Amino acid sequence: MTNLRLYWAAMDGWTMTRRSIKHIVREKESLMMAIGLPVAIMIMFVAVFGGAIQTGTDYVNYVVPGVIITCAGFGSSIIAVSVTQDMIGGLFERLRSMPLHPSSLMVGHVIGGFVRNAIATTVVILVALLIGFQPEAGVVEWLGVIGILTLFMLSLNWLFVVFGLLVKNVETANAITFPMLFLPYVSSAFVPTETMPSWLHTFAENQPMTPLIETLRGLLLGTPIGTNLWLSIAWFGGLLIISFIVATILFKKRKAE
Amino acid sequence: MTDPVISVQYIKKRYGEHLVLDGLSFHVERGSIFALLGENGAGKTTMVRILATLIKADSGSAKIGGYDTDSESVSVKKLISLTGQYAAVDELLTGEENLQMIGQLNHLDHRTVKARTVELLEQFDLSGAAKKRVSTYSGGMRRRLDIAISLFANPEVIFLDEPTTGLDPRSRKNMWELIRKLADRGVTIFLTTQYLEEADQLADKIAVMNNGKIIETGTSEQLKSIIGKEKLELTFQDQASFDEASKVIKGQINESEKLISVETEGSTEILRRLLNTLHENQIEPVAMHFRKPTLDDVFLEITGKSAKGASSND
Numbered sequence: 001m002t003n004l005r006l007y008w009a010a011m012d013g014w015t016m017t018r019r020s021i022k023h024i025v026r027e028k029e030s031l032m033m034a035i036g037l038p039v040a041i042m043i044m045f046v047a048v049f050g051g052a053i054q055t056g057t058d059y060v061n062y063v064v065p066g067v068i069i070t071c072a073g074f075g076s077s078i079i080a081v082s083v084t085q086d087m088i089g090g091l092f093e094r095l096r097s098m099p100l101h102p103s104s105l106m107v108g109h110v111i112g113g114f115v116r117n118a119i120a121t122t123v124v125i126l127v128a129l130l131i132g133f134q135p136e137a138g139v140v141e142w143l144g145v146i147g148i149l150t151l152f153m154l155s156l157n158w159l160f161v162v163f164g165l166l167v168k169n170v171e172t173a174n175a176i177t178f179p180m181l182f183l184p185y186v187s188s189a190f191v192p193t194e195t196m197p198s199w200l201h202t203f204a205e206n207q208p209m210t211p212l213i214e215t216l217r218g219l220l221l222g223t224p225i226g227t228n229l230w231l232s233i234a235w236f237g238g239l240l241i242i243s244f245i246v247a248t249i250l251f252k253k254r255k256a257e
Numbered sequence: 258m259t260d261p262v263i264s265v266q267y268i269k270k271r272y273g274e275h276l277v278l279d280g281l282s283f284h285v286e287r288g289s290i291f292a293l294l295g296e297n298g299a300g301k302t303t304m305v306r307i308l309a310t311l312i313k314a315d316s317g318s319a320k321i322g323g324y325d326t327d328s329e330s331v332s333v334k335k336l337i338s339l340t341g342q343y344a345a346v347d348e349l350l351t352g353e354e355n356l357q358m359i360g361q362l363n364h365l366d367h368r369t370v371k372a373r374t375v376e377l378l379e380q381f382d383l384s385g386a387a388k389k390r391v392s393t394y395s396g397g398m399r400r401r402l403d404i405a406i407s408l409f410a411n412p413e414v415i416f417l418d419e420p421t422t423g424l425d426p427r428s429r430k431n432m433w434e435l436i437r438k439l440a441d442r443g444v445t446i447f448l449t450t451q452y453l454e455e456a457d458q459l460a461d462k463i464a465v466m467n468n469g470k471i472i473e474t475g476t477s478e479q480l481k482s483i484i485g486k487e488k489l490e491l492t493f494q495d496q497a498s499f500d501e502a503s504k505v506i507k508g509q510i511n512e513s514e515k516l517i518s519v520e521t522e523g524s525t526e527i528l529r530r531l532l533n534t535l536h537e538n539q540i541e542p543v544a545m546h547f548r549k550p551t552l553d554d555v556f557l558e559i560t561g562k563s564a565k566g567a568s569s570n571d
Contacts, residue, residue: 090345
């Protein structure tokens, strides 16, 4: 009995994931934004600011991990808008009046968003290679990159499902995407944190984006990783678990009203 | 006579200070069309949401097909389908994909999903638009698709929450046609509306709702009989002919408008005699208005509201 329910829950999740993927392909503007914006940021940093920023390495190599993070963060944030649309658009109500577990809707958004992130990240890396990015990573390191990015993206996706459940309209959901675009700037993504004023430096050193970026840098370019890998796993693993729990609670709460 | 598929008893629901549903009780016969009629904010949607297992009542009981909507909600969900106020269709998917998605979520096998999708698209005159995205559909097409989706798993009871709100007159007529066809197939239809004409046209039984209470229940005819019979209103050109006419025909007299209103009981015989009498006395009315009591009258009468505050059926 439980096995059957689990089977159908997985099937429903898959049905909703396929729907989300169709959305991603058809919402050309969102996909273009999710890919175009990070690429534009990367080219701007490398070509415009790059010459003036001293990082001790080729700037393109320095900046790529940061761009990947910005790209993923922005891509995830779009999920909040889609979730809000389903909540107010009536689909959610319809699913709830059917004999299935409506959390398949959330799963659809999370996995669908992950697919969009993966596409966007791949494009960003390919463009980076074209403009001179020279990673030194071997197979194991690349697998590590994929692993840590997957954790990062899934945790952010669940976080934005939470935001999507919290807000009451699409405009607010849209507004939430902005902080995600700016958080990476206050980290070691684009410039070394040592150049920042001390109060900002403290924040930048301790916010979760910095260990993640340093981990990626380490894996891709062979710079020292130190505790950054474990810090990243702790930050984003924690975020994943907390977001997932909060999303489930909010989901039930909205159900009970 | 009585085979109620929906039984509601003393349902109460409070949101904060506001008592939205104040002890509602009613039954809906299997295979009938039941209309919950009331203005915006009367509590109609809240009642539907309770029956569709979306929210819980504070007290009272609601049963569908013998199952409690709260404690046996899974069984209830298998019997019902809900079409909300806003078409819950996916704009970015095609009509066909929308149907298939719901089919899959109903856990029907691949072949059934395919066959039923084709069948429903045809039935709802959407075959031509099957492969087009719903964002290109008209309001009427969206509603049709929405209802087609509701029917996917052959529900026994369909909830239609204001199915024609926002539709143009022609789409509204088509929707009525569609609702009648569904009822002919034996599906029980529970609809809410703020249009009196709609309830009048469709429903076997109407419950008039105001401020969280059902203030009157009955067939359209029963409700109208509260108000009285059909009337013919005759208006006259001048005082002389008006005075003359009021001597030869019996009816309610309205001096200031030079209007006499006569009960005809819907019989043409009475109508002919009336006009003959006037003609024989060389009186010609300047205007004649045949007036059936509308549900508006019923609504105004029992809610005791001014004409301004009532819903119109334009």
